[in-house]
Amino acid sequence: MVTAASRHGTTEAIAREIAEVLAEHGVEAVVRSPGEVDAVDPYEAVVLGSAVYAGHWLPPAGELVERCGPALAERPVWLFSSGPVGDPARKMVREMDKDPVELPEVREAVHPRDHRMFAGRLEREDLKFPERAALWVFRGLEGDFRDHDAIRGWAESIAGALGASPGRHSPAE
Numbered sequence: 001m002v003t004a005a006s007r008h009g010t011t012e013a014i015a016r017e018i019a020e021v022l023a024e025h026g027v028e029a030v031v032r033s034p035g036e037v038d039a040v041d042p043y044e045a046v047v048l049g050s051a052v053y054a055g056h057w058l059p060p061a062g063e064l065v066e067r068c069g070p071a072l073a074e075r076p077v078w079l080f081s082s083g084p085v086g087d088p089a090r091k092m093v094r095e096m097d098k099d100p101v102e103l104p105e106v107r108e109a110v111h112p113r114d115h116r117m118f119a120g121r122l123e124r125e126d127l128k129f130p131e132r133a134a135l136w137v138f139r140g141l142e143g144d145f146r147d148h149d150a151i152r153g154w155a156e157s158i159a160g161a162l163g164a165s166p167g168r169h170s171p172a173e
């Protein structure tokens with residue numbers, strides 16, 4: 001299962017991209033929003049992500065860990081965050097690229113195989129006040145900074161760890 005907490009859809013889109021790559025490699029993957037997951041027992045492995053706002057994961061991701069921590073710890077779990085936007089040459093952008101505050105706690109609870117921070121997306125038209133006001137501070141950070149190669153490469157490594165062979169169920173077959 002791939003599940004991600006998202007406010008404006010970017011992290012959810014990254015979750016879908018990861019699930020697509022898993023499926024291309026023969027790993028059956030469902031995408032769920034964290035709030036609708038009551039139990040992870042039906043799933044062999046879990047990829048859990050969240051957008052990062054002001055240094056924090058969104059609450060539904062942490063709440064899933066609170067609800068299902070022991071069951072998550074019993075299966076392979078990969079974590080990701082979607083955050084940094086803007087030109088990485090800028091100091092402010094590099095400062096954004098910090099692990100979310102919740103990460104040590106989440107690591108302790110679920111013992112993930114990995115945590116990856118992916119660049120995100122920030123579009124003015126998605127934002128409402130007060131986020132739009134924050135854009136004044138974040139000026140120059142608008143745009144889609146997702147690195148699809150990085151996302152796909154990471155998803156391929158997960159497929160590999162789950163025993164999938166590359167291209168096992170590729171559409172060409």
Ligand SMILES: Cc1cc2nc3c(=O)[nH]c(=O)nc-3n(C[C@H](O)[C@H](O)[C@H](O)COP(=O)(O)O)c2cc1C
Nearest residue numbers: 006007008009010011051052054055083084120121
């Ligand atoms: C008000 C605001 C605060 C943000 N704070 C952070 C932050 O602390 N760290 C970070 O890496 N990204 C931060 N971002 C960028 C978002 O995490 C990024 O745009 C993300 O891809 C949005 O994902 P979503 O569309 O799934 O909500 C912030 C964006 C906004 C609008």
